[in-house]
Structure formats: structure tokens, C-alpha cells
Amino acid sequence: MEIYVLVKQVPDPEAIVKVKSDSELEIENKYFTNFFDEIAVEAGLKLKEKFGGKVTVLTLDHRRVDALRRGISMGADEAVQITDPALEGSDPFAVARTLSAYLQNKPFDLIFTGRQAMDDDAGIVGPAVAECLGIPHIHSIIGLEVDAQKKEARVVREVENGKEVLICPLPALFTCQKGLHSPRIPLVMNVMKAMKAQIKKVDLASLGLSPTEVGAQASTIKIQKYLPPPKRPPVKIIKEDFPENVKTLIKLLREEAKVI
Amino acid sequence: MPNGIWVLVEHQDGKVKKISLELLSAGIEFSKKTGQEVGAVLLGSGLEEAVNSLTPYADKIYWINDTLFIPYTSEAYLAGIVPLVKEHQPSILLGGATSTGKDLFPRLAMHLQTGYVPDCTGLSIEENGKLTALRPLFGGKVFAEVGFSEVRPQMATVRNNVFLIKEHPDRSAQIISITPSMDSSLLKKKVVGFEKAEGTKLDITEADIVVAAGRGIKAPEHFKLIEDLADVLNASVGTTRATVDEGWRDLKDQIGKSGKNISAKLYMAFGISGAIHHVLGIGTCKTVVAVDTDPNALIFNYADYGIVGDLFQIVPALTEELKKVLAADR
Numbered sequence: 369m370e371i372y373v374l375v376k377q378v379p380d381p382e383a384i385v386k387v388k389s390d391s392e393l394e395i396e397n398k399y400f401t402n403f404f405d406e407i408a409v410e411a412g413l414k415l416k417e418k419f420g421g422k423v424t425v426l427t428l429d430h431r432r433v434d435a436l437r438r439g440i441s442m443g444a445d446e447a448v449q450i451t452d453p454a455l456e457g458s459d460p461f462a463v464a465r466t467l468s469a470y471l472q473n474k475p476f477d478l479i480f481t482g483r484q485a486m487d488d489d490a491g492i493v494g495p496a497v498a499e500c501l502g503i504p505h506i507h508s509i510i511g512l513e514v515d516a517q518k519k520e521a522r523v524v525r526e527v528e529n530g531k532e533v534l535i536c537p538l539p540a541l542f543t544c545q546k547g548l549h550s551p552r553i554p555l556v557m558n559v560m561k562a563m564k565a566q567i568k569k570v571d572l573a574s575l576g577l578s579p580t581e582v583g584a585q586a587s588t589i590k591i592q593k594y595l596p597p598p599k600r601p602p603v604k605i606i607k608e609d610f611p612e613n614v615k616t617l618i619k620l621l622r623e624e625a626k627v628i
Numbered sequence: 629m630p631n632g633i634w635v636l637v638e639h640q641d642g643k644v645k646k647i648s649l650e651l652l653s654a655g656i657e658f659s660k661k662t663g664q665e666v667g668a669v670l671l672g673s674g675l676e677e678a679v680n681s682l683t684p685y686a687d688k689i690y691w692i693n694d695t696l697f698i699p700y701t702s703e704a705y706l707a708g709i710v711p712l713v714k715e716h717q718p719s720i721l722l723g724g725a726t727s728t729g730k731d732l733f734p735r736l737a738m739h740l741q742t743g744y745v746p747d748c749t750g751l752s753i754e755e756n757g758k759l760t761a762l763r764p765l766f767g768g769k770v771f772a773e774v775g776f777s778e779v780r781p782q783m784a785t786v787r788n789n790v791f792l793i794k795e796h797p798d799r800s801a802q803i804i805s806i807t808p809s810m811d812s813s814l815l816k817k818k819v820v821g822f823e824k825a826e827g828t829k830l831d832i833t834e835a836d837i838v839v840a841a842g843r844g845i846k847a848p849e850h851f852k853l854i855e856d857l858a859d860v861l862n863a864s865v866g867t868t869r870a871t872v873d874e875g876w877r878d879l880k881d882q883i884g885k886s887g888k889n890i891s892a893k894l895y896m897a898f899g900i901s902g903a904i905h906h907v908l909g910i911g912t913c914k915t916v917v918a919v920d921t922d923p924n925a926l927i928f929n930y931a932d933y934g935i936v937g938d939l940f941q942i943v944p945a946l947t948e949e950l951k952k953v954l955a956a957d958r
């Protein structure tokens with residue numbers, strides 16, 4: 369089974385992120401491999417263990433390859449970095465077009481991505497790659513069984529009022545949600561090995577893309593302005609003793625906040 | 629010239645979902661500024677009741693009538709929507725930031741080669757029809773105003789409870805029934821089963837009120853206290869990752885970075901410490917109440933009202949008192 373996993377190194381949810389100016393953020397240098405992407409890697413590894421084959425981790429990033437090393441240390445076989453200065457400022461659609469250009473002629477059975485990247489929280493790249501490649505996708509899966517013979521997958525997806533079970537032919541792309549798997553913690557030895565692992569570098573020209581097809585100028589959405597989050601007024605601590613505090617809370621919710 | 633503010637209407641058991649009415653209401657406000665038509669698009673068969681209920685919320689209702697649209701799959705929806713969008717060239721296409729919206733919109737936008745802004749918490753429009761979307765990034769640590777290049781339609785999905793529903797009884801939308809020529813071989817995926825969530829409560833992303841408990845509740849059976857409170861308030865029950873990982877609660881009720889973002893009018897947190905991963909999921913709730921024994925619990929930094937106290941004392945008292953107060957209202 370040929371499996372590709374799209375991975376991205378993103379600021380840790382605990383990293384401090386602040387607005388520096390209308391067009392610039394200040395991001396604390398505290399990165400990790402996107403939480404959902406590790407789940408995606410795990411999904412790939414589980415299938416490889418069952419059916420044999422190969423797991424390749426792929427990232428588009430011209431600075432950080434840590435997510436690739438994380439993938440290798442977990443057990444991925446190969447790592448590919450798409451890197452080109454012209455990619456700077458790409459929106460998720462331009463990212464998806466570029467990743468698809470790489471994947472296009474590969475003989476894959478499955479592509480896994482995270483449900484969303486914990487920086488832009490967009491959840492666009494997965495479904496957009498599937499559209500470019502003309503394969504089915506299912507977003508936010510929490511269950512997966514593959515029938516390699518029949519070349520199809522039985523997938524569970526979370527919806528608002530329950531869980532949906534789908535049958536999907538392969539090749540396909542699935543975006544992974546918590547609950548699908550707990551990602552394995554790599555052995556120290558493998559982490560060391562991954563530090564030295566070969567990473568294949570790919571640039572735009574070798575993908576047959578021109579710089580005008582990616583980057584800021586090719587993007588269909590554009591951040592016009594960053595804003596700090598709306599500030600909540602300071603908390604009102606209700607200091608009365610029980611049970612008056614409960615009565616006061618209800619009164620405040622009804623008369624001041626007007627929410628019940 | 630692209631013209632039209634369209635909303636992809638979601639329905640369940642033949643009824644229109646609240647989020648769709650919220651978006652149509654916003655669309656009507658926008659149309660007052662831009663003079664554009666408001667269009668409601670819905671797909672599926674047996675939707676007479678849903679279609680009729682939409683007439684005070686739009687100028688045109690495009691009902692694409694075929695059995696293949698229920699249950700939802702992206703292939704069927706794409707096949708249904710794309711020709712309609714190409715024919716009428718709406719300027720805007722909105723949807724809910726729901727399981728359907730999040731599955732469909734990125735793919736649809738890629739197909740139409742247009743722009744899409746996901747999971748918005750605000751939208752504004754200029755007279756010339758240019759849309760600006762407001763959305764949280766990094767889980768809500770910062771926000772961004774996002775615009776579109778010259779591409780149309782401008783697509784966005786929006787969270788629940790961002791806009792208020794407003795009926796326009798003077799409007800009476802024209803219903804345009806479309807019978808598409810659907811080829812069922814197009815549908816690669818098939819929905820073969822559905823496991824309905826227990827109970828009748830709304831999903832935490834859809835509920836107006838969410839009450840939640842974390843590890844402070846100490847044992848899964850104590851969630852009964854929270855359920856009782858939820859029943860009185862007609863609320864849904866949320867939780868933290870800690871209790872989900874313990875196996876006390878279902879993942880679908882987890883609020884936060886690796887769970888769901890909620891935007892309830894009222895969120896009440898009991899025995900929840902307020903880890904950043906959790907509070908990132910409640911950033912757009914209107915009013916937040918926190919009850920925790922630890923006066924230094926971080927959750928108080930994100931709350932409007934707080935009580936330092938024991939949830940085992942507060943929650944039952946709150947439930948009883950609310951029963952009285954709300955009964956007196958009726």
C-alpha cells in the first residue's frame with residue numbers, strides 16, 4: 369500500500385502569538401508537529417504494518433523540516449520537502465495546488481492529512497488536494513478499516529447528530545480527527561536516526577509550476593489586517609456565601625447578561 | 629456582473645437548520661446595502677416543508693430536487709451546486725461551519741477556482757459587494773480580517789450564533805425547482821450507516837447554552853448533576869479533553885483545540901481549570917460562567933462571572949433555583 373501523509377510544523381498551542389502590526393504577527397519560537405498530522409502519520413503506519421508498502425511524509429515549508437523528522441522517527445519510510453522562496457505568502461489553495469502537483473503522478477492508494485493545521489485552523493488543504501487530484505475525500509474521520517483486496521475503505525465520520533459510516537473506493541484522501549488513533553511516541557533511538565535521515569528536496573520548477581501560480585499574487589484570499597482577540601471585561605467574582613451566590617448568579621445572568 | 633448573496637441551506641429530517649436562517653438573515657441585511665438578491669440553495673427531495681418555511685428569508689429559493697442528496701456527500705453536492713453557480717454567478721456563497729460546510733466548501737471553492745474563508749465569526753460588506761470576513765487564527769489568540777481577490781463567488785463558512793435570525797414577512801421568495809440530471813455513478817462514496825447520538829440534545833456547536841464539567845467532577849456518574857442542570861436550561865453538555873481521555877465522556881462533546889469550537893450565548897464551566905487548549909474553544913462564547921474550588925484557576929481569566937466554590941454544592945442548588953425561577957416565568 370502506497371501512502372502519503374501531509375504534515376506541517378506549527379506553533380504549539382501554548383506558544384504566545386501576538387499582533388505586531390496590521391500585517392505582522394509575533395510568534396513565540398515554540399513549534400510542534402501539528403497534533404492532527406501525527407494522528408494522520410499513525411493512520412498511515414497502521415496500514416503499512418497490516419498490508420506492507422510505504423509511508424511517505426510530505427511537507428511544504430522552506431524553513432522547518434521537523435514535522436518530516438517526526439514522521440520518520442515514528443516510522444515513515446521517506447520524507448519530501450517542497451521548498452521554494454516563491455511559495456511565501458501562499459494561501460491554503462496555493463499550498464494545495466503545489467502539494468497536488470507533487471502527488472499527481474505518484475501511485476498512491478491513500479493520502480492522509482490532519483483535520484486542520486493549528487496555525488491557520490483552516491481545514492482547507494486536505495479537501496482541496498483531493499479536488500485537484502480528482503479523488504474522493506472524507507473530512508474529519510474517527511474510524512477507518514481498509515479492504516486492500518477490494519480497494520475500498522470503511523470510514524466513520526463525525527457529524528452534528530451522530531456518526532456516519534461510509535464506504536469509499538481507493539485511492540482517496542482522508543483528513544484525520546482525534547479519536548482515530550493515538551499517535552505513537554517514537555523511541556529515542558529512532559529520533560536520533562531521524563535527525564540524520566535523508567530528506568528529498570523539491571522546488572517549483574521540478575513540479576512544473578511557475579512562481580506566478582503560487583505565493584501571494586496567486587492567492588484568492590488575503591489577510592487584510594490582524595487584530596487582537598476581543599477583550600472580555602474582567603471577571604466578576606461573586607463573593608457571597610452559599611446559597612446567596614447561586615441566587616446572585618442567576619440574577620446576573622437574567623438581568624445583566626440577559627442570557628437566560 | 630456576479631450578483632446574488634447565496635446561502636447553502638442545511639436541513640435535517642426535513643427541517644431547515646438554525647445556522648442557515650442566521651445566514652439568510654445576515655444576507656438580507658447585506659442586500660439592503662448592495663441591492664443584491666438573496667438566494668437560498670437547498671438540495672434533496674421531500675423538502676416541501678423546508679422550502680416553504682424559507683420564503684420569508686430570501687428572494688429566490690433554488691431547490692435542487694433529487695434523492696441522491698440525502699444523506700450528504702461532497703460528490704453529489706458538487707454535481708448539484710456547480711452548474712447552478714456557473715449559470716447564475718452569485719457574488720457570495722455562504723454556509724455554516726458545520727460538518728457539511730467544512731467537508732464541502734474547501735472542495736467546492738477549489739473546483740470553482742475561487743476564494744473561501746473558513747469558520748468565520750463575523751462578516752461585513754461594502755456597497756460594491758466586497759465581502760470581508762473575520763476569523764480567529766491560532767485558535768483565537770489573534771483574529772484576521774480576510775478579503776477576497778477579484779474571484780467570485782466569495783465563499784465563507786460561519787459559526788453558529790454569529791448572526792441573529794430575523795424573519796421578513798414582507799418577503800415571499802420565488803421558488804425555483806430544479807431537477808438535475810444526476811448520474812449516480814458519479815457518487816464514489818456511499819453512506820452505509822448512521823449511528824445517532826444518544827439523547828435529543830443539540831450538538832455543542834449548535835446549542836445556545838452549553839454547560840460543561842472537567843476533571844473536577846471526579847467520576848463519570850457525577851455528570852448526572854450537569855445533565856440535570858442542562859435539562860432545566862435546555863442546554864447541551866460539554867467537557868474537557870481530560871474526561872474524554874479518561875473515557876468518561878464522548879469525544880463529540882470535547883471543547884477546545886483538539887475538540888470543537890463553540891460559540892454559545894452562555895457557557896458554564898464547572899471544575900475546569902482553564903488550560904489554554906480548552907479556553908481556545910470558547911473564545912467566541914458571549915457570556916462565560918466559571919465555578920472552581922481553586923481561586924487561582926486560569927478559567928477565571930476567561931469568565932464573565934465566577935464563583936470560587938465546590939461544584940457538588942453549587943450545581944444542584946443552581947438546578948433547583950433555576951427550576952423555580954424559570955417556572956415562575958411561565
Ligand SMILES: Cc1cc2nc3c(=O)[nH]c(=O)nc-3n(C[C@H](O)[C@H](O)[C@H](O)COP(=O)(O)OP(=O)(O)OC[C@H]3O[C@@H](n4cnc5c(N)ncnc54)[C@H](O)[C@@H]3O)c2cc1C
Binds near residue numbers: 899904
Ligand atoms: C495538543 C493538546 C491539545 C489539547 N486539546 C484540548 C482540548 O481540545 N480540550 C481540552 O479541554 N483540553 C485539551 N488539552 C488538555 C489541556 O491541556 C488540559 O489538560 C485539560 O483541559 C484539563 O482538563 P480539566 O480542566 O478537566 O482538568 P484539570 O486541569 O485537572 O482541572 C480540574 C479543575 O477542577 C477543579 N476542581 C476540583 N474539584 C472541584 C470541585 N469539587 N468543585 C469545583 N472545582 C473543582 C480544580 O481546582 C481544577 O481547576 C490538550 C492538550 C494538548 C497538549
Ligand SMILES: Nc1ncnc2c1ncn2[C@@H]1O[C@H](COP(=O)(O)O)[C@@H](O)[C@H]1O
Binds near residue numbers: 402480483493
Ligand atoms: N504546508 C503544508 N505542508 C504539508 N501539509 C500541509 C501544509 N499545510 C497544510 N497541510 C495539511 O493539511 C492539513 C490542513 O491544513 P489547513 O488547511 O492549513 O488547516 C494539515 O493538517 C496538514 O495535514
